[in-house]
Amino acid sequence: MTDREREELVMYLERDQLVSDTGRPVSPAQLSRRVKVGLWALRVFALVVSAMVIYTFIAQL
Amino acid sequence: MTPGGPTPIPEPAFEGAIADGQGTTLPAGLTHEDLIRSRDRFRVHNARQSRRRWYLLWLLVGPGILAMLGENDGPSMISYATSGATYGLGFFLPFIVVTFGMAIVCQEMCMRVGAVTHRGYGQLVLERFGKLWGWFAAGDLVVTNLVTLIAEFVAIRVGLAYFHLGAGVAAVLGVVLVLFTLSGGRYWRWERIVLGLATFNGLFLVAAIMVRPDWGSVGHAVVAFSPLPGGSFNTLLLLIASTIGATVTPWMIFFQQSASADKGMTPDDLRHGRYDTVAGGVLAAVFGCGALIAGAALATHGGANIQGLAGAGFPAALAAVSGKAVGTVFALGLIEAGAVAVLTISASTGYAAGECVGAPHSLNSSARGAALFYGANIGAATIAAAIILIPGAPLLSIALNANVLATVLLPVALVFMIMLANDRELMGRWVNGATLNRVAIGIVAFISVCGAAYAVDSFLQATHVL
Numbered sequence: 157m158t159d160r161e162r163e164e165l166v167m168y169l170e171r172d173q174l175v176s177d178t179g180r181p182v183s184p185a186q187l188s189r190r191v192k193v194g195l196w197a198l199r200v201f202a203l204v205v206s207a208m209v210i211y212t213f214i215a216q217l
Numbered sequence: 218m219t220p221g222g223p224t225p226i227p228e229p230a231f232e233g234a235i236a237d238g239q240g241t242t243l244p245a246g247l248t249h250e251d252l253i254r255s256r257d258r259f260r261v262h263n264a265r266q267s268r269r270r271w272y273l274l275w276l277l278v279g280p281g282i283l284a285m286l287g288e289n290d291g292p293s294m295i296s297y298a299t300s301g302a303t304y305g306l307g308f309f310l311p312f313i314v315v316t317f318g319m320a321i322v323c324q325e326m327c328m329r330v331g332a333v334t335h336r337g338y339g340q341l342v343l344e345r346f347g348k349l350w351g352w353f354a355a356g357d358l359v360v361t362n363l364v365t366l367i368a369e370f371v372a373i374r375v376g377l378a379y380f381h382l383g384a385g386v387a388a389v390l391g392v393v394l395v396l397f398t399l400s401g402g403r404y405w406r407w408e409r410i411v412l413g414l415a416t417f418n419g420l421f422l423v424a425a426i427m428v429r430p431d432w433g434s435v436g437h438a439v440v441a442f443s444p445l446p447g448g449s450f451n452t453l454l455l456l457i458a459s460t461i462g463a464t465v466t467p468w469m470i471f472f473q474q475s476a477s478a479d480k481g482m483t484p485d486d487l488r489h490g491r492y493d494t495v496a497g498g499v500l501a502a503v504f505g506c507g508a509l510i511a512g513a514a515l516a517t518h519g520g521a522n523i524q525g526l527a528g529a530g531f532p533a534a535l536a537a538v539s540g541k542a543v544g545t546v547f548a549l550g551l552i553e554a555g556a557v558a559v560l561t562i563s564a565s566t567g568y569a570a571g572e573c574v575g576a577p578h579s580l581n582s583s584a585r586g587a588a589l590f591y592g593a594n595i596g597a598a599t600i601a602a603a604i605i606l607i608p609g610a611p612l613l614s615i616a617l618n619a620n621v622l623a624t625v626l627l628p629v630a631l632v633f634m635i636m637l638a639n640d641r642e643l644m645g646r647w648v649n650g651a652t653l654n655r656v657a658i659g660i661v662a663f664i665s666v667c668g669a670a671y672a673v674d675s676f677l678q679a680t681h682v683l
Binding site: 165166167168169170172173176177181183184185187195202205208209211212215216 | 247248250251252254255256258259261334336341344345346347350353357481483575577611614618621625626628629632636640642643665668669671672675678679
């Protein structure tokens with residue numbers, strides 16, 4: 157298979173769709189302190205509420 | 218082809234190259250997965266060039282319909298039918314429509330982020346917000362997926378029990394289906410098989426028609442949100458939280474974004490991705506309402522005590538009240554709902570595992586090339602199948618609580634999704650608009666309040682404070 161034929165085979169993909177490109181990490185986001193606090197508050201909320209649901213489920217068995 | 222329209226482009230020699238790709242002849246930087254995805258994209262490109270609109274739509278639908286009909290799963294249908302059996306037609310019928318409206322808003326963001334970034338949700342959260350949040354997201358997903366998968370096998374078991382088949386058959390059927398759909402090593406093949414199975418979700422609509430409801434009451438309930446449900450406040454909260462968990466869940470977010478990327482969708486396909494998502498939402502809402510209407514046939518026959526009908530449960534109860542044919546259709550529907558969800562939820566587990574570890578994670582990869590992806594996919598289904606073989610499991614309780622757990626863990630996943638969809642560095646001009654952000658934040662707040670209300674009320678009751 158020639159280089160041209162190989163190129164033709166992947167020409168229907170966008171360049172950033174190739175596995176070699178999607179495997180390259182994107183840069184980390186810069187989160188403000190307020191956003192970080194908000195995310196932690198949401199995480200604690202989700203864990204507490206999940207624990208309540210799991211406890212109730214077990215208690216009802 | 219449109220008569221007189223442009224001629225399709227001849228297909229390059231994909232088959233030969235893909236066969237070569239199993240060996241070592243691919244040039245550096247190219248993978249077998251790239252070639253398969255490129256072939257799928259060639260078809261899309263060709264359909265677009267030759268203006269074959271319906272063929273283009275056929276090629277691009279999939280992730281949205283699968284996410285939505287996958288979420289019309291066993292626990293969801295049992296939850297809808299329980300709402301119908303407990304309260305009859307009324308508040309919950311339009312509430313299902315509203316929750317699918319919420320699902321469409323959330324899933325459109327997933328599709329858009331997947332198509333623009335070509336990356337899955339787990340990978341983006343991990344890379345953009347750090348390992349801690351990425352692993353938290355994956356942890357949430359693993360917990361809810363495992364519980365939900367158990368509930369899916371329970372639904373298959375309930376459906377099969379109607380035909381006097383045991384839990385062993387349900388477990389084997391589910392795992393064999395997962396193995397069969399994964400065996401092709403192609404995303405397209407997997408998607409089309411699961412879409413074919415998902416069409417049988419329409420059985421719930423058939424069941425609804427067969428119970429001969431009063432269509433005037435159905436229409437009134439949809440428009441007027443009434444009659445409002447009475448009875449126990451806690452049961453009402455459980456069913457509200459459960460209904461929300463039956464329409465928007467963490468696995469859907471992981472699945473639709475990863476599947477959109479795996480399918481090879483690009484920003485050019487966003488319009489069709491939206492059609493796909495809306496079509497999925499509408500179909501799922503109609504079929505979900507079908508389950509509720511069928512369940513409502515039991516409302517005047519001690520429906521609230523349906524849990525007492527152990528084993529065959531709903532199908533047997535429906536058979537007794539509305540005739541054997543209705544029971545059979547509902548039982549087949551439960552088997553389909555459980556089976557499709559086993560396939561999509563296992564796939565989302567595989568995507569999440571591969572994305573978080575940074576290992577290959579595509580249905581276009583071979584099992585050898587993406588061992589972790591395939592292993593997590595099959596492993597999750599196998600563990601859930603093994604658990605339902607434990608005798609004496611509280612079937613209905615597992616099914617309803619799986620949805621509630623998904624509801625309480627959902628706000629975190631949705632907040633990250635909104636952040637990703639607003640990330641201009643990743644999304645460029647395809648970021649959320651202001652109105653969409655307001656609606657999305659409103660949805661997160663509503664889901665958080667409903668989940669927390671049920672959790673706190675039940676916890677206080679369980680600890681005898683109330």
